[in-house]
Amino acid sequence: MGNKPHQSFDPSALAPWQGAAIILLDLDAFFAAVEQLDHPEWRGKPVIVGGSPDKRGVVSTCSYEARKFGVRSAMASARAAKLCPDAIWTPGNFPRYIELSNRVMQIMSDVSPRIQQVSIDEAFLDISPGRFVKDHPVMLAHTIRSKVAELGITCSIGLGTSKSVAKIASDMEKPDGLTVIYPGMEQAFLFPLPIRTMSGVGRQSEKRLNDFGIFTLGELANADEGVLKGIFGKNSTMMRNRCLGLNDSEVLSDDEVKSVSNEMTFSTDLREREEIKQSIEMISAKVGRRLRHKGLAGYTVSLKVRYEDLSFANVQHTLDRPVDDEHEFAPVLVELLDQVWEPGTGLRLIGVAVASFQERPEQLSLFGDDLTAGMGTAGKNAPAKTVGDKKQPRKKPKRALVEATDKVKNRFGEDAVGYGRELRFRERDTGTIAQKKDDYKDPLN
């Protein structure tokens, strides 16, 4: 199944492919691989892309050399530093990753128009013969693999008759592998595998399935209907079909963004109301700028906090009109704070999200209404109909100022312009790298 060398082969020797053909391409240790490409002196050495060990960071990606020491993605940076003291650390270079990712996506798009990007380093491609392409799927997979290699990075490809099979197959021969599951071989391939390998089975579902004596995908495929319903709810049939190797999910691009959020973990817990308020304002400014850059405005704003004990809480509020300006929604979030925070409690993380986007953001008025009016303590669940006819409508900063600030930040970077209060907190930012789905074509952030 695996096929390391990029050897030439005779396509006419391949058995004909019946039915759907889907590829999952996964770039190997992507961020670290790009760093080694750009820094030749780092090749063959353990490279870790991630947040620094002394600031509660985690490992985003690490090179295969670092993996030999036991370093893994999502591991606390402090632990990674202990396992591999000589590792080369880098915070990452997102614009560069996006550039290379786009090149890979272009290679795939050139083969078939039916591409579904899953993340910055992963995508499905429908290469069903006679549908979008005419060449043999195995040949096309080889072609894609060679073209990616020409960029100086490697990928692992799974080819099968469904997305689930392709996804799992891509994991079999990492790195730089090509795994083909021919039509008709789906169940022989899937059934012996542990349930956790299936997308949609996480830690919790795994535990609950184990309690019913279900450990393999074959056992899951043949499990009692009631058991599956109880664990997967309305997705139970879909999960069973996935395990049976059925192709019940099309390769479709879903690029519609549903929410925009930013969050920040602080090097030391926040305890003072004023610094929490300022942090909410600073994070809101990031969210607002991304919203405006995307041309989005949403009705629902939410505040997420993580306490000292690592537990989470969330509060949200739906406004009577969509917002994209932090000067409007940050005050709303500050009011929500009291529902999840008691003075004296330490907060290690604060997150801000805006969701429920309207079709087309309307031009907001120059002097907006005060959205916090009417929110008061009177009724938490009271609709935010409001608008302050009793209270004094507060004057909002001019829209033009917001837009001018965006322009400077977009051009010269986040640190170029800022309200004084933002600067105090910048140094507390963990600076950890994240893989942001909507950042592929977005040089922002």
Added chain:
DNA sequence: TCTGGGGTCCTAGGACCC
């Protein structure tokens, strides 16, 4: 000396309307 950050989707319960 533990445990980012950015997302999506689902569920359950309450409010509210008819």
Added chain:
DNA sequence: TCTGGGGTCCTAGGACCC
């Protein structure tokens, strides 16, 4: 006096993914 359901919107929380 007692007691409906159905539908929709909203909120909080949690599982899961990369």
